[in-house]
Each structure stands twice: as structure tokens, then as C-alpha cells.
Amino acid sequence: MAIKIGIVGMGGIGNTHARCYKADPLAQLVAVCDVIKEKADKAANEHNVQAFYCIEDMMKAHPELDLIDVTTSGFDNGSWHYEPVMKALDAGFNVMVEKPISNDNDEAREMVVTAQKKNLYLGCNLNHGFTGPADKAKELISQGKIGAPVYILHKVGFNGSEYSYKPLPKDGPMRRFAGPYSHAYAFLSHPFSLMRSFGGDITHVQAFFDKPGGRKSANDLMWSINGINVKYQNGSIGYILSQRGDAIFGLGGWWSFEMAGTKGTFCIENCVEKLYYWDGSKPASMGTMQAEVFDFGTTDFGITFNNRLHAFLEDMTNKVPPEHIRGSGRDALATLEYTVAAIKSFEEGGALVRPRALPPLHGTPGFVV
Known part of the structure; x- marks a missing residue:
């Protein structure tokens, strides 16, 4: 059965994700959401789905959604990820989030820990x-x-x-x-x-x-x-x-x-x-x-979006344990911790910096890699 999806953030990347889902047999795009009404309406018309203007309304209208894809932007392309991701996780929805997972490593860590505690999928579009x-x-x-x-x-x-x-x-x-x-x-x-x-x-x-x-x-x-x-x-x-x-x-x-x-x-x-x-x-x-x-x-770099999103849909369809999916939120947190370490090193004149450790994995009983 196809995975039912709602997308939050209908800029260029959000519409790219929508087209990928429309072309993927594992996906069923159900709804799109953007706080800018014109963007949501335009995307809904293009993709023939329902438009919403806040994530709460979308989740309330479609509790059957299997996945919420957050493609909002913000400062450094990531400052608007935390709020919709946390709202979706708190409501019990699986989440895919565009990269970077955040421009704040404390916010990113909270997303990852919340998904772990709730045993929800949290993936990030690390498409390269x-x-x-x-x-x-x-x-x-x-x-x-x-x-x-x-x-x-x-x-x-x-x-x-x-x-x-x-x-x-x-x-x-x-x-x-x-x-x-x-x-x-x-x-x-x-x-x-x-x-x-x-x-x-x-x-x-x-x-x-x-x-x-x-x-x-x-x-x-x-x-x-x-x-x-x-x-x-x-x-x-x-x-x-x-x-x-x-x-x-x-x-x-x-x-x-x-x-x-x-x-x-x-x-x-x-x-x-x-x-x-x-x-x-x-x-x-x-x-x-x-x-x-x-x-x-x-030479088409755009295929990386199709490939990456399809891999996430495969992992969900195959019920891969959340800690073992490809391109997880935890993987994305690691990249952000390395980025923060690089910035700290530069600010300290090229000092050697040890990145902050990742949250421990608890594992899934009966699943051994």
C-alpha cells in the first residue's frame, strides 16, 4: 500500500519533492501546506491535492498520513525546520526533513531524541x-x-x-x-x-x-x-x-x-x-x-532527489527499524555536529576540535545487523 504523504513548505524544494512522490509507486501525495496561501494554493493546483496553511490543520484533516515531509527554509536554509518537525513528531507522525536538519545543533538533537523515544521514522534529505x-x-x-x-x-x-x-x-x-x-x-x-x-x-x-x-x-x-x-x-x-x-x-x-x-x-x-x-x-x-x-x-543531478526519497519510502515500506534507515535524522545530526566543530575550530584559529557525541542508540529487540 502506498505511503500517504503531506508536505510542509511549498517553495522550490517542496515542489521538487512533490513531483518525486507523484512519480513514485510507493507514494501517494495527499496534501501540501505553506503559511503563504498563494504558494500552497499553487502547489495544490499543480499536484492535484488539498492545500493547507498551517500544519495543525493538515494533521487534523488527515490523521491517516504516514509521513510528513518538511521542506521549509529559513536562515541558513534550516532555521524553519524545528517547529514543524517537532509538531509532527509530537503528534505521532513520521517525518522526512530537508537538509540541513537545522542550523542549531541543540534543536536538531531534540528532534532526533524525540523520534527515538516515540519510535518514529526521522529521515533527512542527504541526497548526494x-x-x-x-x-x-x-x-x-x-x-x-x-x-x-x-x-x-x-x-x-x-x-x-x-x-x-x-x-x-x-x-x-x-x-x-x-x-x-x-x-x-x-x-x-x-x-x-x-x-x-x-x-x-x-x-x-x-x-x-x-x-x-x-x-x-x-x-x-x-x-x-x-x-x-x-x-x-x-x-x-x-x-x-x-x-x-x-x-x-x-x-x-x-x-x-x-x-x-x-x-x-x-x-x-x-x-x-x-x-x-x-x-x-x-x-x-x-x-x-x-x-x-x-x-x-x-548528468542529471536531479535524480538524486528521486533516488533518496524512494530509498526512504523503501525503508518505511519494509519496516526497517528507525535506527537503521538510510539517511536518518541521527546521521543528519552527525553532519551538523561536525559543521559546528568546524566553525568552532575556525573561530579558534584552526584549533583541533572534537565533535559532540551523538545520542546513544537503544536498538530494536530481535534485529541484529
């Missing part, structure tokens, strides 16, 4: 890892073709230059990025989710932030360039380079993820496009070694 190349990378790891981890390098952000930079307008929706750490809060959940998914839990963070001269002269507060060193619990190391349209990315495109192990190395190019694999059993040389290339035949 739901791709063909990422699946192939996990296959290589499971086949023992990577070996013990050595390092991870992740470059991700937005292509741009000083020619394309435009200062933020004085008003309007883009003002949500007006804070000094707006890029960090709004975006680093993606690279940190990949770093953790492939490398495991991060125990140490050191960060350096900057902004180019164009932003400085425009009095732009945002620290748009983030260089972050990490150390993993397993002893390996990693590095994230993220920037928000300040330069053109070179090799690997706007999104490249390289993981090296003692038996082999892979690199994902442009998130959805290709995976390169270098076999460590082949003779090594000082030159560029020949890679095995897996081309996934797409």
Missing part, C-alpha cells in the same frame, strides 16, 4: 549519496577491493568566479544566506554525510575558512571557502574543500569524492556521472595509472 556511483563504490568496498582506509578527499560546491559573483540583495529570499556561516550550515551536511558514510565516525576536526576579495569589498559576511581536515575513529584522515561559486573546480568537476585504501582507490566524478577505480594489485608507477571507468550515463 544516493547515486549509481556511490552504490558502485560501496560494492567495491564490500568486495574487499579498497582495503583498509588511508584517506578521503572531497571537493564539492558551486562553480563560479569573480565575474559571476553578485552581492546579496537587500531583501528577498536570498537573505537567508546573509550570515557568516550560511554556506557552512546550509551546505556542509552534504560533504560530511559522504565523508561519514564511507569513512565512519569523525573524531577530530580542524578548519580554516576564508572569502575572496570580491566578497570582502562588497561587505559580504559569508565565509564562502571552507577547508576542513578530519580524523576518523578508524585512524584514517580526510579533507573537505567546499566553496560557494568563488572559483571554477578543476579535475573531477563541481563534485569529486576520492577514497584511497591499501588495496585500491576510487574517485566519483560530478556526483552522478562516473566512477574511476584504480586497482592496487597492478604494478605501481610514478605516472598516472590507468583506471577502470564506470560511466553511469547521466
Whole structure:
């Protein structure tokens, strides 16, 4: 039976989620909600569902909903997530929330703990890892073709230059990025989710932030360039380079993820496009070694939304225990704690910071991974 869904927040991302659900056989979109009446009405008309203007009315009218998807925005793209998420959880509804889970780690932690106590699903749209190349990378790891981890390098952000930079307008929706750490809060959940998914839990963070001269002269507060060193619990190391349209990315495109192990190395190019694999059993040389290339035949980043939301619907349909779903709220909290640690490190001149520990998992009796 299809999962009945109501969406809260009908901006661009909310409508993207709606189209994904309309195309998914596991989903039935029932209602949309936005505090701005025109947005709710327009979305309801487009998707042929009922419109609501507050979440309480939607939950009261449709107690049969299996899932409430929160795609509101706010400062740093996350400050408006807490209130609707908590209202939905308190009322006993499962929740999917857009990334970042919040721009406040205490609020995010409360969401996660509440979902755990109520045994509800809480997922987050950490969509960058739901791709063909990422699946192939996990296959290589499971086949023992990577070996013990050595390092991870992740470059991700937005292509741009000083020619394309435009200062933020004085008003309007883009003002949500007006804070000094707006890029960090709004975006680093993606690279940190990949770093953790492939490398495991991060125990140490050191960060350096900057902004180019164009932003400085425009009095732009945002620290748009983030260089972050990490150390993993397993002893390996990693590095994230993220920037928000300040330069053109070179090799690997706007999104490249390289993981090296003692038996082999892979690199994902442009998130959805290709995976390169270098076999460590082949003779090594000082030159560029020949890679095995897996081309996934797409350049459409938009498919990550379909893939990620479908995975969540699969987990719900298959009754996967909430603590074992893919892209959980707890996973999202981890990325936010790493982001907070990176900000603290930068503010302390590049000091080594240990991220706050996650809430403990209690587990589901009878379920063993």
C-alpha cells in the first residue's frame, strides 16, 4: 500500500519533492501546506491535492498520513525546520526533513531524541549519496577491493568566479544566506554525510575558512571557502574543500569524492556521472595509472532527489527499524555536529576540535545487523 504523504513548505524544494512522490509507486501525495496561501494554493493546483496553511490543520484533516515531509527554509536554509518537525513528531507522525536538519545543533538533537523515544521514522534529505556511483563504490568496498582506509578527499560546491559573483540583495529570499556561516550550515551536511558514510565516525576536526576579495569589498559576511581536515575513529584522515561559486573546480568537476585504501582507490566524478577505480594489485608507477571507468550515463543531478526519497519510502515500506534507515535524522545530526566543530575550530584559529557525541542508540529487540 502506498505511503500517504503531506508536505510542509511549498517553495522550490517542496515542489521538487512533490513531483518525486507523484512519480513514485510507493507514494501517494495527499496534501501540501505553506503559511503563504498563494504558494500552497499553487502547489495544490499543480499536484492535484488539498492545500493547507498551517500544519495543525493538515494533521487534523488527515490523521491517516504516514509521513510528513518538511521542506521549509529559513536562515541558513534550516532555521524553519524545528517547529514543524517537532509538531509532527509530537503528534505521532513520521517525518522526512530537508537538509540541513537545522542550523542549531541543540534543536536538531531534540528532534532526533524525540523520534527515538516515540519510535518514529526521522529521515533527512542527504541526497548526494544516493547515486549509481556511490552504490558502485560501496560494492567495491564490500568486495574487499579498497582495503583498509588511508584517506578521503572531497571537493564539492558551486562553480563560479569573480565575474559571476553578485552581492546579496537587500531583501528577498536570498537573505537567508546573509550570515557568516550560511554556506557552512546550509551546505556542509552534504560533504560530511559522504565523508561519514564511507569513512565512519569523525573524531577530530580542524578548519580554516576564508572569502575572496570580491566578497570582502562588497561587505559580504559569508565565509564562502571552507577547508576542513578530519580524523576518523578508524585512524584514517580526510579533507573537505567546499566553496560557494568563488572559483571554477578543476579535475573531477563541481563534485569529486576520492577514497584511497591499501588495496585500491576510487574517485566519483560530478556526483552522478562516473566512477574511476584504480586497482592496487597492478604494478605501481610514478605516472598516472590507468583506471577502470564506470560511466553511469547521466548528468542529471536531479535524480538524486528521486533516488533518496524512494530509498526512504523503501525503508518505511519494509519496516526497517528507525535506527537503521538510510539517511536518518541521527546521521543528519552527525553532519551538523561536525559543521559546528568546524566553525568552532575556525573561530579558534584552526584549533583541533572534537565533535559532540551523538545520542546513544537503544536498538530494536530481535534485529541484529
